[in-house]
Amino acid sequence: MFDPQHDFVDPLLDWHERNGRHDLPWREPDRTPFEVLLAEILLQRTTAEAVAGAYRPFAARYPTPETVAAAPTEEIEALVAPLGLVKRAAYLRRCAQQILARPSGDVPREYPELVGLHGVGEYTARSVLIHVTGLGIAAVDTNVRRLLSRFFDVTPDRDRIAVLADALAPPTRSADFQHAMLDFAAEVCTAGSPACSSCPLRGPCASAEE
DNA sequence: AAGTCGGGGCT
DNA sequence: AGCCCAGACTT
Numbered sequence: 399m400f401d402p403q404h405d406f407v408d409p410l411l412d413w414h415e416r417n418g419r420h421d422l423p424w425r426e427p428d429r430t431p432f433e434v435l436l437a438e439i440l441l442q443r444t445t446a447e448a449v450a451g452a453y454r455p456f457a458a459r460y461p462t463p464e465t466v467a468a469a470p471t472e473e474i475e476a477l478v479a480p481l482g483l484v485k486r487a488a489y490l491r492r493c494a495q496q497i498l499a500r501p502s503g504d505v506p507r508e509y510p511e512l513v514g515l516h517g518v519g520e521y522t523a524r525s526v527l528i529h530v531t532g533l534g535i536a537a538v539d540t541n542v543r544r545l546l547s548r549f550f551d552v553t554p555d556r557d558r559i560a561v562l563a564d565a566l567a568p569p570t571r572s573a574d575f576q577h578a579m580l581d582f583a584a585e586v587c588t589a590g591s592p593a594c595s596s597c598p599l600r601g602p603c604a605s606a607e608e
Numbered sequence: 609a610a611g612t613c614g615g616g617g618c619t
Numbered sequence: 620a621g622c623c624c625a626g627a628c629t630t
Contacts, residue, residue, distance in 0.1 A: 437625085438625070439626095439627095440625095441624090441625040441626090442624095442625070442626045442627070443613085443614085443623090443624055443625085443626055443627090444614090444615090444616095444624060444625080444626095445616080445617075445623085445624050445625090446624090446625065447616095447617085447624095448615080448616065448617085448624080449625085479614090479615080480615070480616085481614085481615070481616090482613080482614030482615040482616075482624095483613055483614055483615085483626085483627095484613080484614075484615095485612090485613060485614095485627090485628080486613090486626095486627090489627080489628085516627095516628090517626090517627065517628085518627085519626055519627045519628085520626090520627090521625070521626060521627085522625085522626075522627085525625070537625075539624095539625045539626075540623085540624070540625085540626085541624090541625070542625090576625090580625060584624090584625090588623095589622080589623060589624085590618075590619070590622075590623075591619090
């Protein structure tokens with residue numbers, strides 16, 4: 399009998415412990431909520447590998463919303479430019495200003511306030527909650543959508559995948575699970591030619607092959 | 609609902 | 620040449 403927990407979540411977490419990208423700088427445990435948010439915005443439609451090479455200087459120059467709001471937009475643009483989607487520089491600046499306008503002056507800890515920030519959509523808001531508050535939910539990006547729709551052999555409908563992902567997310571290990579899905583999708587269950595022959599998972603997708 | 613942003617890597 | 624990438628905003 400197929401069991402999502404036993405056949406998907408557990409082996410995926412196990413794979414991640416040994417093969418995950420544990421060296422990504424924004425995954426370091428002592429990152430501030432703003433540093434987490436900064437990373438999430440830089441990662442939008444941008445490979446983790448590309449962001450890995452630009453994140454440390456970025457976080458060093460802009461460690462707080464105050465430093466971003468005080469910087470000229472052109473200066474931020476110059477740092478974002480190598481990653482593409484330069485509009486994110488303006489998004490980031492407006493986002494920092496919004497954060498400073500809050501009573502706390504800090505990154506919101508609730509979903510409605512997070513999605514209200516410029517440049518922060520559903521995925522980014524959820525990811526911030528996962529990493530900052532440890533909330534037991536999932537964030538669906540192109541990787542997660544591809545992985546789950548394939549493994550469970552269901553249509554890649556956004557809302558449906560989101561419900562499935564939330565149901566799978568371990569309440570106390572949502573960050574590990576999120577990283578596991580992202581890393582596994584990027585390295586094994588890839589978009590182009592997935593490494594099914596060396597895949598450690600066995601699920602509905604296996605019987606769906608050929 | 610469709611269009612736009614985007615450089616870099618991979619096929 | 621074309622596809623893809625921790626999406627979100629604008630029209």
